Amino acid sequence: MTDDGSKIVPLAEVYAFVVRCMGVVGINEDDAGALADLLVSADYRGHYSHGLNRLYIYIQDVKSGTTASNAKPEIVKETIATALVDGNNVLGPIVGRFCIDLAIKKAKDAGIGWVSARNSNHFGIAGWYGLRAVDSGMIGMAFTNASPLLVPTRATKAVFGTNPICVAAPAKDGDSFVLDMATTVVAYGKVEMAHRKGEMIPPGWGMDASGKETQDPGECQCLFPLGGTERTSGYKGYGLSMMVELFCGILSGSHYGSNNRIWKDAQEKADLGQCYVAIDPAAFEPGFADRLSDLMNMCRTLEPAEGETEVLVAGDPERQHMAKCDKQGGILYHPNVIKYAVRHQPNCPQLNHYLTFIFMWNHVLHQAGVILKT
Amino acid sequence: MTDDGSKIVPLAEVYAFVVRCMGVVGINEDDAGALADLLVSADYRGHYSHGLNRLYIYIQDVKSGTTASNAKPEIVKETIATALVDGNNVLGPIVGRFCIDLAIKKAKDAGIGWVSARNSNHFGIAGWYGLRAVDSGMIGMAFTNASPLLVPTRATKAVFGTNPICVAAPAKDGDSFVLDMATTVVAYGKVEMAHRKGEMIPPGWGMDASGKETQDPGECQCLFPLGGTERTSGYKGYGLSMMVELFCGILSGSHYGSNNRIWKDAQEKADLGQCYVAIDPAAFEPGFADRLSDLMNMCRTLEPAEGETEVLVAGDPERQHMAKCDKQGGILYHPNVIKYAVRHQPNCPQLNHYLTFIFMWNHVLHQAGVILKT
Numbered sequence: 001m002t003d004d005g006s007k008i009v010p011l012a013e014v015y016a017f018v019v020r021c022m023g024v025v026g027i028n029e030d031d032a033g034a035l036a037d038l039l040v041s042a043d044y045r046g047h048y049s050h051g052l053n054r055l056y057i058y059i060q061d062v063k064s065g066t067t068a069s070n071a072k073p074e075i076v077k078e079t080i081a082t083a084l085v086d087g088n089n090v091l092g093p094i095v096g097r098f099c100i101d102l103a104i105k106k107a108k109d110a111g112i113g114w115v116s117a118r119n120s121n122h123f124g125i126a127g128w129y130g131l132r133a134v135d136s137g138m139i140g141m142a143f144t145n146a147s148p149l150l151v152p153t154r155a156t157k158a159v160f161g162t163n164p165i166c167v168a169a170p171a172k173d174g175d176s177f178v179l180d181m182a183t184t185v186v187a188y189g190k191v192e193m194a195h196r197k198g199e200m201i202p203p204g205w206g207m208d209a210s211g212k213e214t215q216d217p218g219e220c221q222c223l224f225p226l227g228g229t230e231r232t233s234g235y236k237g238y239g240l241s242m243m244v245e246l247f248c249g250i251l252s253g254s255h256y257g258s259n260n261r262i263w264k265d266a267q268e269k270a271d272l273g274q275c276y277v278a279i280d281p282a283a284f285e286p287g288f289a290d291r292l293s294d295l296m297n298m299c300r301t302l303e304p305a306e307g308e309t310e311v312l313v314a315g316d317p318e319r320q321h322m323a324k325c326d327k328q329g330g331i332l333y334h335p336n337v338i339k340y341a342v343r344h345q346p347n348c349p350q351l352n353h354y355l356t357f358i359f360m361w362n363h364v365l366h367q368a369g370v371i372l373k374t
Numbered sequence: 375m376t377d378d379g380s381k382i383v384p385l386a387e388v389y390a391f392v393v394r395c396m397g398v399v400g401i402n403e404d405d406a407g408a409l410a411d412l413l414v415s416a417d418y419r420g421h422y423s424h425g426l427n428r429l430y431i432y433i434q435d436v437k438s439g440t441t442a443s444n445a446k447p448e449i450v451k452e453t454i455a456t457a458l459v460d461g462n463n464v465l466g467p468i469v470g471r472f473c474i475d476l477a478i479k480k481a482k483d484a485g486i487g488w489v490s491a492r493n494s495n496h497f498g499i500a501g502w503y504g505l506r507a508v509d510s511g512m513i514g515m516a517f518t519n520a521s522p523l524l525v526p527t528r529a530t531k532a533v534f535g536t537n538p539i540c541v542a543a544p545a546k547d548g549d550s551f552v553l554d555m556a557t558t559v560v561a562y563g564k565v566e567m568a569h570r571k572g573e574m575i576p577p578g579w580g581m582d583a584s585g586k587e588t589q590d591p592g593e594c595q596c597l598f599p600l601g602g603t604e605r606t607s608g609y610k611g612y613g614l615s616m617m618v619e620l621f622c623g624i625l626s627g628s629h630y631g632s633n634n635r636i637w638k639d640a641q642e643k644a645d646l647g648q649c650y651v652a653i654d655p656a657a658f659e660p661g662f663a664d665r666l667s668d669l670m671n672m673c674r675t676l677e678p679a680e681g682e683t684e685v686l687v688a689g690d691p692e693r694q695h696m697a698k699c700d701k702q703g704g705i706l707y708h709p710n711v712i713k714y715a716v717r718h719q720p721n722c723p724q725l726n727h728y729l730t731f732i733f734m735w736n737h738v739l740h741q742a743g744v745i746l747k748t
Contacts, residue, residue, distance in 0.1 A: 081455035082485030082657045111456030112488045116658050139620070155676040155685045167617045169624075177620065179613040186607065204606060211679060226601055226610050232578060233560065236600050239553040239688040240614075242669070243541045246513070246551065250543075250666050253659030257672045283456045284490050285627030292624050295616070298631045302529040305585060311529045314613040 010330040015040050018055060025062045026069040027091065034093040038124040041131075043331045046321030049189020050125045052333070057122070058091060066269050067091055067121050073098040081110040084252060085117040089269050092123030096142065096274065100129040103278040104136045111283030113276075116247065118254035120272045122146070127180035127318075130168030133278045134176050141277035142166040145248040147260050150184045151222050153235040156211025158222040159258045162187050163244035168315075170281075172293040178315030183241035184223040191217045204228045248273030384704040389414050392429060399436045400443040401465065408467040412498040415505075417705045420695030423563020424499045426707070431496070432465060440643050441465055441495050447472040455484040458626060459491040463643050466497030470516065470648065474503040477652035478510045485657030487650075490621065492628035494646045496520070501554035501692075504542030507652045508550050515651035516540040519622040522632050524558050525596050527609040530585025532596040533632045536561050537618035542689075543655075546667040552689030557615040558597040565591045578602045622647030 018036035019029060027035070035058060043051030061067035071088040073095045078084070083102055087095035099115040106113025123129070126142040133140020146161025162182035169177045182188075185205050194201050195217035206220035207213055214220055225237030249256025254273030261268055281288035302311045325331050392410035393403060401409070409432060417425030435441035445462040447469045452458070457476055461469035473489040480487025497503070500516040507514020520535025536556035543551045556562075559579050568575050569591035580594035581587055588594055600611030623630025628647030635642055655662035676685045699705050 076659075077657070079485035079657050082653075084658045110484060111453035112486060114486045114653065118659070139625075152673050152676060152685055152687075154678050154682040155673070156679050157676055159673055159676070165614075167620065169620055177616065179617055181610045181613060185601075202605065226607060227559075228602075228606060231576065232602060232606075233600060235686075235688075236555045239555060240539075242551065242673075242688060243553055245669060246541065246543055246666065250662060250669060251653075251655065251658045253661065253665070256665065257669050279456075279488065279625075281625065283451070283453055284458045284625045285450075285492070287627065288624060291627070291630065292620070295619060295624060295631045299526050299529070299533055299616075302526060302531055302533065304528050305530050308528040311526055312609075313526075314609075314616060 007333050008328050008330040009333060011040050011044060011325070014043065014052065014331060018052075021055065021059060022062070025059055027062060031091065031094045034097045035091055035124075038093045038128045040331075041128050042125045043333075044322055044325055045125070045127065045318035047125055047127075047187075047189070047318075048333075049187060049193050051331075053189070053192070054122075054124065061121065061270075062091070064267075066267070073117070073120075075102070081106050081112050081114060083113075083115045085115055087117050087120035087272075087274075089119050089121065089271075092121040092144075092272070092274075093128070095120040096123045096129050096276065097132070099274065099276040100132050100140060100142065100278065103276045104133055104138055104140075107133075107138055107278035107280040107283075111280050113278045115276045116252040117274045117276070118249075118252035118271065119269075120144075120254070120274050121270045122272065123274060125180060126164040126166030127168065127178050129276055130166040130178060130180065131176070134168045134170045134178075136278070137170055137281070139167070139169045139277075139279040139281060141168075141275075141279075143244045143247050143275040145245050145254070145256060145260060145273045147262055148258050149188055149223050150225050150238070150241050151207060151211065153225065153230050153238045156207070157258075160238075160241040160245060161260060162223070163241040163248075165240065165244060169292055170289055171296055172289045175293055175296065176315055177292060177296060177313060178318065180314075181226075183226055183237050183244060185226055185228060185237070186223065188223060191220050191223075195220075244275075245273075247275035251275065380706050382702050382704040382706050385414050385418060385699070388417065388426065388705060392426075395429065395433060396436070399433055401436065405465065405468045408471045409465055409498075412467045412502045414705075415502050416499045417707075418696055418699055419499070419501065419692040421499055421501075421561075421563070421692075422707075423561060423567050425705075427563065427566070428496075428498065435495065435644075436465070438641075440641070447491070447494075449476070455480050455486055455488060457487075457489045459489055461491050461494035461648075463493050463495065463645075466495040466518075466646070466648075467502070469494040470497045470503050470650065471506070473648065473650040474506050474514060474516065474652065477650045478507055478512055478514075481507075481512055481652035481654040481657075485654050487652045489650045490626040491648045491650070492623075492626035492645065493643075494518075494628070494648050495644045496646065497648060499554060500538040500540030501542065501552050503650055504540040504552060504554065505550070508542045508544045508552075510652070511544055511655070513541070513543045513651075513653040513655060515542075515649075515653075517618045517621045517649040519619050519628070519630060519634060519647045521634050521636055523562055523597050524599050524612070524615050525581060525585060527599065527604050527612045530581070531632075534612075534615040534619060535634060536597070537615040537622075539614065539618060543666055544663055545670055546663045549667055549670065550689055551666060551670060551687060552692065554688075555600075557600050557611050557618060559600055559602060559611070560597065562597060565594050565597075569594075618649075619647075621649035625649065 015036045019032040022032035039051045068089040076084040103113030103115045129142035130140035148158035150160040162184045166180045208219045209221045227234040227237040252273040255271040389410045393406040396406035442463040447461045450458045477487030477489045503516035504514035522532035524534040536558045540554045574589045582593045583595045601608040626647040629645040670687045
């Protein structure tokens with residue numbers, strides 16, 4: 001336990017906690033394992049906004065029945081290299097694991113696998129799917145549409161979600177390139193985290209409900225696209241978010257654009273569209289991993305600008321965070337994240353499940369040496 | 375002829391002029407037609423930096439022998455859905471046309487075609503290749519690496535090119551989504567055009583040779599990635615440029631990163647890497663074009679922000695420019711672009727070709743009603 005009340009929790013504990021929580025709401029161990037691995041990965045990689053911070057929403061969606069707990073994704077149509085998948089409204093990571101594994105299998109046969117899915121749900125960090133392909137020696141990509149948050153250039157109302165792009169690729173000796181980025185200036189989770197920590201957000205991040213720029217995370221209702229305003233090429237970020245929607249909603253026939261539900265107040269199912277791609281480097285020029293390592297090191301060895309200590313490549317900040325976790329024996333959680341996770345459980349309609357959740361949460365914290373006052 | 379000396383030249387004249395110029399340096403009519411169509415398209419779509427403005431470089435590359443004039447691209451290896459192509463150092467548009475047509479053919483068979491090419495050359499506007507797929511009812515993508523211009527976040531030296539991304543898709547009734555963007559804040563051609571017009575560039579675009587920000591286009595040696603500085607998420611644009619390099623140089627085995635030559639002073643061949651993709655929407659949910667049109671109109675019908683007249687989608691500014699050209703009977707050229715094209719021919723080592731070029735140029739201008747003093 002640190003001075004500010006932060007707490008280090010071993011990865012295996014966080015994993016087991018998520019599996020048990022999801023078990024209470026009827027998700028089998030294998031499926032819950034996909035979500036648990038995803039959430040642990042997010043926190044382990046330093047993306048706290050997309051880890052345990054989000055667990056209560058997944059629980060809530062399953063408990064309210066807006067996400068299905070007893071179904072499986074299925075292939076609607078396919079070629080040797082492509083597939084259209086119906087997620088049958090199960091948890092996003094269950095749909096995503098099915099789709100990226102299908103894409104990897106197709107890439108082994110045809111050099112590439114391109115899978116578009118509808119009827120899915122929030123899938124967490126996109127990087128998790130890309131890394132699954134990397135583990136098979138493949139380039140992996142993942143995209144998802146999401147609830148409206150991004151305001152198109154020259155407009156005042158959100159149409160697109162944060163619509164992330166992940167592209168991951170295997171380099172030498174376990175090294176990898178892992179680009180995992182929202183097509184908004186930042187992921188909305190960063191606004192949530194600022195709000196939770198009581199901090200203001202920087203200029204150029206968000207707008208209020210009327211479409212005016214704001215630095216108050218509590219007022220921030222929507223986000224600028226990557227690039228910011230039109231003057232600074234924000235239309236490129238807007239175009240990229242629409243590209244993601246093209247691969248997700250438009251290709252799969254799911255909800256798209258402003259037809260997507262407002263996530264947290266959801267009474268209806270999400271019907272998100274997603275896209276998963278695997279490419280086998282072996283179908284192209286031999287020596288892929290060597291060249292990628294060389295390119296990454298070409299960047300890492302650049303002389304840093306004044307005041308900077310090092311030049312990084314996509315995936316390096318996460319690697320640094322994971323190394324830190326490994327050294328300290330687990331993931332460091334800010335006390336507000338813990339309090340928040342607990343405080344929001346009353347939103348769940350079934351109190352016995354809520355109490356079970358609190359019990360388990362405290363159990364984990366207790367094992368880790370902390371007793372929370374709820 | 376307008377007040378400032380600008381001149382409207384019919385598209386067919388520009389096309390014929392380019393074919394004739396390339397014929398003089400030994401490019402056959404079919405191959406020259408690819409370049410001519412590409413350059414006309416660039417100017418017609420309003421991307422003057424990538425049209426006639428660039429012709430002299432293509433001519434120079436062929437004349438100096440750094441680009442081959444008597445070769446054809448060939449397939450090195452392939453699966454039903456992928457191919458690795460050796461461009462054999464012919465002009466970029468000849469390589470690109472071969473590759474995107476191959477990708478389209480594969481997409482017809484397998485739902486998707488993913489082609490990576492090495493040993494290629496500058497390919498002009500990426501949109502031209504995407505639109506070729508759109509003409510076949512497909513989603514089309516094109517990527518290329520390029521001479522170092524983009525400075526990685528926290529560094530002071532360029533490693534990546536402008537590394538453009540094109541994604542184009544067919545909507546209803548001839549409408550289309552056409553994203554064609556450099557992963558730098560702007561394409562370098564916009565800096566060149568500012569220099570030619572004697573204008574300063576906005577803050578956040580470029581850096582001088584020492585890696586310091588500058589607004590003088592004459593001093594501008596390299597560019598910020600999309601997003602600008604680290605504070606405004608420039609590392610995302612840096613990551614996207616590296617993603618493009620992954621698809622191009624790393625997958626194909628061409629030059630990559632800072633191994634790419636400095637374009638204009640080239641004594642050696644470029645060996646650029648490129649990537650071309652076609653996806654058949656018919657392999658996914660029926661009704662693709664309807665949904666895409668609906669999404670595009672969802673954006674176009676948004677209420678514009680204060681001071682704005684309309685919300686656009688990627689491809690709309692180009693459509694507006696093409697409509698203007700159609701109305702005025704051709705492409706309006708700024709006199710400085712014309713003067714520049716002529717002035718730079720002395721760089722060509724073979725004077726007789728230079729004179730032939732000037733002659734043809736004047737011939738076209740003469741037909742269009744202008745006699746230039748050279």
